[in-house]
Amino acid sequence: MTTRVQKWGNSLAIRIPKDIADQLAIHQGSELEFIVGSHGITLKPKKQKPTLDDLLAKVTPENRHAEIDFGKEGNELI
Incomplete structure (x- = not known):
């Protein structure tokens, strides 16, 4: 398929x-x-x-990872 270049203002354009x-x-x-x-x-x-x-619409129970417990980081009480 071919098309022609046309002038459009100071530019050139194709359809x-x-x-x-x-x-x-x-x-x-x-x-x-x-x-x-x-x-x-x-x-x-x-x-x-x-x-x-x-992105959230792609999360399913099958591809969701388990929570990760990193332990206490500072002075948390719980």
């Missing part, structure tokens, strides 16, 4: 065809990584950092 955007879950406002290499340009969706809720 991402809808079927490719849908396949990669790219929409208006998506952040992309722009990688320049010896073989050309690579664009890929920027990986989003997971939220605490995303």
